[in-house]
Amino acid sequence: MKNQTEILRKIFAIIFLIGITFFITKYASDDIVKYLILIPVIIFVFNFLVRSMPSFKSYFLSPFNFISGKTVVEKQLDLPNEIAIEKFKEVLAEAGFKVKHVDIDKGTLMATSRLSWKSWGDNIYIEFDEKGVSKFYSVSIVGAYSWGKNNDNLRKLADTFESSLTV
Amino acid sequence: MAIVVNLDVVLAKRKMMLKELSEAVGVSVVNLSILKQGKVKAIRFSTLEAICKVLDCQPGDILAFEPDDNTESHRPLA
Numbered sequence: 575m576k577n578q579t580e581i582l583r584k585i586f587a588i589i590f591l592i593g594i595t596f597f598i599t600k601y602a603s604d605d606i607v608k609y610l611i612l613i614p615v616i617i618f619v620f621n622f623l624v625r626s627m628p629s630f631k632s633y634f635l636s637p638f639n640f641i642s643g644k645t646v647v648e649k650q651l652d653l654p655n656e657i658a659i660e661k662f663k664e665v666l667a668e669a670g671f672k673v674k675h676v677d678i679d680k681g682t683l684m685a686t687s688r689l690s691w692k693s694w695g696d697n698i699y700i701e702f703d704e705k706g707v708s709k710f711y712s713v714s715i716v717g718a719y720s721w722g723k724n725n726d727n728l729r730k731l732a733d734t735f736e737s738s739l740t741v
Numbered sequence: 742m743a744i745v746v747n748l749d750v751v752l753a754k755r756k757m758m759l760k761e762l763s764e765a766v767g768v769s770v771v772n773l774s775i776l777k778q779g780k781v782k783a784i785r786f787s788t789l790e791a792i793c794k795v796l797d798c799q800p801g802d803i804l805a806f807e808p809d810d811n812t813e814s815h816r817p818l819a
Contacts (some may be wrong), residue, residue, distance in 0.1 A: 740775050741785065
């Protein structure tokens with residue numbers, strides 16, 4: 575039931591976007607305006623299609639990517655990488671994120687959040703290094719300004735992690 | 742932290758693996774690993790009870806207090 579709702583939500587978002595684009599391009603009189611409108615639409619669709627691919631992590635995290643707002647937090651966890659990764663797989667699922675990719679050797683995790691009224695969806699990237707320092711990134715797939723959603727994501731992750739430390 | 746967790750000592754004495762304990766008490770292996778390393782913030786009495794039941798031990802066998810330089814040590818009440 576949850577999956578069906580998620581699929582319907584995505585379909586609605588895509589139809590809405592295509593509808594808006596069609597409406598604007600049909601009634602915009604100048605060709606340049608049409609192309610200017612199409613560019614962000616193409617970028618949006620591209621970001622939407624590649625968001626779950628771990629190979630596009632550097633694209634989303636790039637400081638030159640101005641259309642994806644990002645927030646990063648660093649924390650000292652002092653947990654071995656294997657344990658930290660397993661722990662955060664649990665924490666991400668509990669916090670409502672969908673774990674998409676895990677690389678134990680590199681000490682990295684990737685998860686995605688659902689569409690909401692504040693955001694078209696966000697990507698969460700977590701990196702652990704050998705010194706016990708972890709970096710948490712929340713990236714809006716589209717939106718230079720995240721309306722506080724990225725901060726909310728990281729706060730939710732931190733709160734869920736803290737409460738999970740009661741066994 | 743002044744509270745030391747000696748779960749690995751008790752597990753070794755009982756010749757039990759962490760995975761077996763995890764299945765017996767219903768706590769994930771990763772959470773028991775974090776407990777073993779003393780990185781948890783708190784332990785529920787229900788979890789402590791389950792661990793003591795399975796390992797046939799007392800809470801004092803698993804948990805110990807070793808004051809560090811920042812912790813003031815008080816004389817016992819008795």
